[in-house]
Amino acid sequence: DSGVTQTPKHLITATGQRVTLRCSPRSGDLSVYWYQQSLDQGLQFLIQYYNGEERAKGNILERFSAQQFPDLHSELNLSSLELGDSALYFCASSGGLAGVGAYEQYFGPGTRLTVT
Amino acid sequence: QKEVEQDPGPLSVPEGAIVSLNCTYSNSAFQYFMWYRQYSRKGPELLMYTYSSGNKEDGRFTAQVDKSSKYISLFIRDSQPSDSATYLCAMSVSGGYQKVTFGIGTKLQVIP
Numbered sequence: 001d002s003g004v005t006q007t008p009k010h011l012i013t014a015t016g017q018r019v020t021l022r023c024s025p026r027s028g029d030l031s032v033y034w035y036q037q038s039l040d041q042g043l044q045f046l047i048q049y050y051n052g053e054e055r056a057k058g059n060i061l062e063r064f065s066a067q068q069f070p071d072l073h074s075e076l077n078l079s080s081l082e083l084g085d086s087a088l089y090f091c092a093s094s095g096g097l098a099g100v101g102a103y104e105q106y107f108g109p110g111t112r113l114t115v116t
Numbered sequence: 117q118k119e120v121e122q123d124p125g126p127l128s129v130p131e132g133a134i135v136s137l138n139c140t141y142s143n144s145a146f147q148y149f150m151w152y153r154q155y156s157r158k159g160p161e162l163l164m165y166t167y168s169s170g171n172k173e174d175g176r177f178t179a180q181v182d183k184s185s186k187y188i189s190l191f192i193r194d195s196q197p198s199d200s201a202t203y204l205c206a207m208s209v210s211g212g213y214q215k216v217t218f219g220i221g222t223k224l225q226v227i228p
Contacts, residue, residue, distance in 0.1 A: 002159065033216075042220035043160070043204060058215045090159055102208050102216055103148040103167075107159030 003027065004108035006091050012114045018079040021111045025072055025093030031055070032074040033105060034066055037088040048102075049074060081115045088112050119143050122205055122219030131228050135192040139205035139219045142186065146207040146217075149181050151190045154202045154221065163190070163203075195226045 003026035013019055025032050034046040045058035049068035060066075063081075068074040078085060092105040122139045129135055137151075147168055152160035166172045169183045178191040188207075192199055202221040208214045 002161070004159075035218075043218040045215040045217070048215070056215050092159075102210070102214055103150055103165045104162060105216070107152075107161065109159050 002106040002108065004091060004093050004106050006089075006108035006111050008111060009109065010112045010114075012116065013081060014116055015081055015083060017081050017115075018077065019081065019113065021076040021078070021089050021091075021113075023074045023076070023091030023093075023108060025074070025091075026106055029093035029095060029106070030072065031094045031102070032068055032072070033092040033094070033102075034060075034074070034076050035090040035092065037090060037110070038086075043090070046076070078113070083115050086113055086115045117142060119217050120205065120207060120219045123222055124220050126223040126225055128225045128227060129195055131195060131197060131226055133195050133226075135195050135199070135224060135226075137190040137192075137203050137205075137222050137224070139188050139207075140186055141188070141207055141217075143207070143209070143217075144183075144186065145209045147210065148208045149179070149188050150206040150208075150216070151177075151179055152204045152206060152218075154204060156201075160204055197226050197228050200225045 005024045007022045030051045033048045037043045046060040048056040066076045088110045090110045092107045094105045120141045150165040151163040154160040169181045172179045176193045180189045202223045204221040205219040208216045
């Protein structure tokens with residue numbers, strides 16, 4: 001058990017809908033990362049937050065947004081869902097020091113999103 | 117061309133074999149090199165990370181980085197059926213506010 005929790009485990013929804021995925025980092029970790037994993041693309045970095053602020057951005061679609069709250073949990077919002085958004089979404093956390101720890105990330109169990 | 121290339125396998129080996137997993141990359145600015153293990157339907161788990169070139173050993177696992185060739189390897193000695201998983205290499209330019217780029221992962225099966 002990595003100490004990172006994600007809810008829900010599974011989510012089935014229809015095209016055009018909006019969903020929110022939730023992540024709680026390990027105790028003491030200030031950085032949260034979001035990833036999308038699909039069979040053909042592998043694990044793709046979406047976005048990183050550190051102590052509530054956005055710090056790095058990957059290939060995140062404009063339909064997707066995230067935030068990190070004062071209690072350090074994070075939410076990933078996916079809107080106007082398309083069939084191609086079906087994937088595993090992972091949250092990871094690292095570090096307590098600013099600017100350190102991207103190389104030592106702890107992943108949650110993931111949320112499996114199915115868009116029908 | 118992807119920044120990080122990794123053969124997806126699958127790779128099947130007999131129990132006790134030495135396993136060699138590899139990745140190549142194109143971005144010469146990468147400084148941190150990581151290996152993650154992912155069991156089916158689970159999140160990736162960090163095995164080890166290396167900064168810059170050289171070797172690092174942890175039990176049955178050895179990571180090697182050759183920056184001149186842009187090539188990294190993970191060796192597993194005395195492989196066990198419990199090592200059956202997907203192994204992902206990952207790299208980043210810095211340790212901090214920087215995206216981490218993952219390989220697609222190599223699926224390994226260790227046959228008893």
